[in-house]
Amino acid sequence: MNFLQTIGRVFLVFLATAGRLTLFTLEGLSHCVRGPFYPRIIFRQMIEIGYYSLPVVGLTAVFAGMVLALQSYTGFSRFSAEGAIANVVVLSITRELGPVLAGLMVAGRIGAAMAAEIGTMRVTEQIDALTTLSTNPMKYLVAPRLIAGLTMLPFLVFIADIIGVFGGYLVAVYKLGFNASNYLQNTWNFLEAGDVVSGLVKASAFGFIVTLMGCYHGYNSKGGAQGVGMATTNAVVSASILILCFDYILTEMFFAK
Amino acid sequence: MSDSQPKIRLRGICKSFGKKVVLDGVDLDVATGESIVIIGGSGTGKSVTIKCIQGLLNPDSGTIEIDGQNVVGIDAGERARINTQIGMLFQAAALFDSLPVWENVVFGLLAQKAISRRDARDLAVEKLALVGLGSQLIDLSPADLSGGMQKRVGLARAIAADPAIMIFDEPTTGLDPITADVINDLIVAVNRKIGATAVTITHDMQSAKKIGNRIAMLFGGKIIWAGRPEDIENSGNPYVDQFIHGRTDGPIRMAVRA
Numbered sequence: 001m002n003f004l005q006t007i008g009r010v011f012l013v014f015l016a017t018a019g020r021l022t023l024f025t026l027e028g029l030s031h032c033v034r035g036p037f038y039p040r041i042i043f044r045q046m047i048e049i050g051y052y053s054l055p056v057v058g059l060t061a062v063f064a065g066m067v068l069a070l071q072s073y074t075g076f077s078r079f080s081a082e083g084a085i086a087n088v089v090v091l092s093i094t095r096e097l098g099p100v101l102a103g104l105m106v107a108g109r110i111g112a113a114m115a116a117e118i119g120t121m122r123v124t125e126q127i128d129a130l131t132t133l134s135t136n137p138m139k140y141l142v143a144p145r146l147i148a149g150l151t152m153l154p155f156l157v158f159i160a161d162i163i164g165v166f167g168g169y170l171v172a173v174y175k176l177g178f179n180a181s182n183y184l185q186n187t188w189n190f191l192e193a194g195d196v197v198s199g200l201v202k203a204s205a206f207g208f209i210v211t212l213m214g215c216y217h218g219y220n221s222k223g224g225a226q227g228v229g230m231a232t233t234n235a236v237v238s239a240s241i242l243i244l245c246f247d248y249i250l251t252e253m254f255f256a257k
Numbered sequence: 258m259s260d261s262q263p264k265i266r267l268r269g270i271c272k273s274f275g276k277k278v279v280l281d282g283v284d285l286d287v288a289t290g291e292s293i294v295i296i297g298g299s300g301t302g303k304s305v306t307i308k309c310i311q312g313l314l315n316p317d318s319g320t321i322e323i324d325g326q327n328v329v330g331i332d333a334g335e336r337a338r339i340n341t342q343i344g345m346l347f348q349a350a351a352l353f354d355s356l357p358v359w360e361n362v363v364f365g366l367l368a369q370k371a372i373s374r375r376d377a378r379d380l381a382v383e384k385l386a387l388v389g390l391g392s393q394l395i396d397l398s399p400a401d402l403s404g405g406m407q408k409r410v411g412l413a414r415a416i417a418a419d420p421a422i423m424i425f426d427e428p429t430t431g432l433d434p435i436t437a438d439v440i441n442d443l444i445v446a447v448n449r450k451i452g453a454t455a456v457t458i459t460h461d462m463q464s465a466k467k468i469g470n471r472i473a474m475l476f477g478g479k480i481i482w483a484g485r486p487e488d489i490e491n492s493g494n495p496y497v498d499q500f501i502h503g504r505t506d507g508p509i510r511m512a513v514r515a
Contacts, residue, residue: 036370120354128313129351132344133365133414134337140368 024216031136031143038144045148049110049207050155056109057102061160064097065089065167073176085178086186089168094195095255098161099153100247103206106153107239111214114145115235118218119228127219142219145211153207154200161199198254205250206243213239262325264289264422264454265310270319271478272305279305280316281478292448292455294469294486296462298500298509301475303458307424310456311345312336323422341369344415344453345424346444349431350407352399352414358385359395362413371418384413387450388443405436409443416447423448425457429464441467462501474500476509 072085118141121127130137165187172178214235221231263286270283279302287293297303308314310321312328320327328339352361359381366372372380382392388409399407408428415423428444429437441464448455448468457468465472466486473483474497482494489501499507 117355124349125347125351126353128308129345129347129353131313132311132340133368134340135365135368136333136337 020220021216024219025212027138028142028146028212028215031139032147032150034139036139038140041140041144042147045144046152048113049106049148049211050152053102053106053109053156054159056105057156057160058163060101060105061093061098061164062167062170064101065093065164065169066171068092068097068164069168069171069176073172082176082178083186085172085176086168086183087190089172090165090187090191091195093164093168094161094191094199096199096247096251098157098164099199099202099206100243102153102157102160102203103210103243104240106156106207107210107213107236107243110149111210111235111239112232114211114214115218115221115232116228118215119221119231122219122221123224123227137219142215145215146208149207149211150204151207153203153210157199157203158196161196194254198250201254202247202250205246209242209246210239213242263287263322264291264324265456266320266322266325267306267310268320268322270306270309270316270321272302272309272314272316278478280309283319283475283478283480285473285480285483287454287456289454290452292445292457292468292470294457294459294465294472295475295480296459296465296472296500297475299460302478303475304426306475307345307426307456307458311343311424312340341365341418342421343424344418344420344422346408346411346415346426346428348427350399350404350411352407352410354399357396357398358402358410361399361410363417364414365418380417381413384417385410387416387447388413389439405432405440408432408436408440412440412443412447416451416453419451420453423451423453423455425455425459425468427459427461428457428468429459429461437461437464438467444468476500 068089069085072088073082076082076084076088118127121141127137127141130140169180169183169187172183173180217231217235217238218228221227265285265287267283267285270280271278272280283302283306285293295303295306305314309316316329319329321329323339326339328336331339352358353364356364359378360367362381362384363372363377366380367374367377378395381395385392385394390406390409390413394402394406394410399410402410412428425444428440432440444455444457445468447453455468457465459465459468466489469486471483472486472489473480474494475481476496482492482497484492489497492498495508498504499509
């Protein structure tokens with residue numbers, strides 16, 4: 001009986017959380033399209049997400065591209081299919097690794113920072129202060145971050161795609177002895193607009209997930225430092241899991257025959 | 258508005274969190290221009306009461322009238338309009354870390370686009386002067402200020418829009434006695450200058466006697482005594498007597514042991 005009670009309680013908590021998250025998402029989205037807007041804050045968040053995340057996302061992408069080229073070579077050389085390395089690298093980076101790795105990196109950097117900042121504002125009554133100053137906290141804190149996440153992740157992933165392909169090129173040409181122009185020609189020939197676009201759409205979805213989780217957990221944090229710490233952890237973990245779930249769902253939508 | 262109509266009227270305010278009943282039928286009238294101080298032990302619902310007045314919490318039942326209009330359950334836009342005439346000083350000031358001092362002071366006016374940024378900066382200097390702070394502080398971050406200074410900036414922010422109602426949440430908590438007295442004097446001076454109706458909650462009896470025209474004590478979810486500060490020593494109410502003298506013996510046994 002206790003076991004069943006525990007399962008039931010967990011299920012009810014899950015449903016309640018899902019309901020709260022859905023309402024939070026809908027309210028956040030509604031404030032993204034209804035004024036007044038706060039352009040200064042939106043711009044600040046765009047810089048925070050798009051510009052300051054470039055080094056970490058770029059480094060991740062270049063090493064991902066390099067490892068991909070190296071691993072593909074060791075595997076494909078068994079079947080004398082080394083020529084397909086350029087295709088594997090560019091398709092893997094643009095369709096999957098670019099958006100997923102950028103999403104996970106931004107979840108760690110931005111999602112955690114957002115949860116900590118908004119969580120601290122919650123526990124120090126700054127969010128209450130916003131309300132008393134006739135400012136809707138959802139409009140002032142959440143909507144600008146959602147807009148910045150939605151718009152800047154595709155930008156980051158586009159850069160990451162280029163850097164990732166460049167990483168593969170470096171290994172293929174300078175370590176594995178591929179002809180540079182042939183490698184680039186193969187990369188270009190096999191790349192289709194749909195590959196890049198699907199990756200950018202994924203990036204936008206992941207940007208939304210990361211900022212939503214950061215805002216949701218920060219906004220609903222309770223207690224003091226421990227509550228803020230828990231909100232930060234939950235924001236990163238939930239965003240990472242959701243990114244992987246939605247990656248599969250979006251891949252099904254784009255590529256399943 | 259008739260002369261007999263209070264600025265703020267609370268009737269039968271009840272609020273529970275789970276099974277814990279915090280407010281159990283609070284009735285309170287605050288006349289226009291009056292400064293009322295609500296005293297009571299920790300956890301007796303003082304903060305919940307002012308959060309209900311400010312619209313940060315919705316009471317489970319009862320009415321809260323401001324200028325005769327019931328504000329319980331009104332829509333967010335109307336609530337935001339009413340909040341423009343209420344200024345609040347939070348216990349820990351609740352200044353926005355990400356903004357410099359001057360933007361904190363005029364935040365409400367800037368957010369409502371009621372003033373240009375250039376004019377807002379001048380207004381911030383003017384309001385900071387009212388609370389005894391110089392213009393050299395305006396570009397500092399709140400984290401660079403002492404606790405007393407943060408309270409003053411919080412007070413400047415609360416009065417920036419010349420509100421008709423001021424709410425003070427334990428304004429002297431965490432301050433040394435001298436700084437606390439300075440804050441008390443500022444609150445009295447500012448209330449007198451802008452002619453606001455003030456509601457203050459505090460544990461500090463010196464502060465209560467200095468700020469208030471009237472003191473009300475909250476216990477067991479109800480207002481159990483209200484009267485003039487000079488009458489509180491002879492209230493004849495054992496709960497009030499025990500509280501103001503800080504005695505452990507008396508009818509407030511559960512609160513002391515908790």
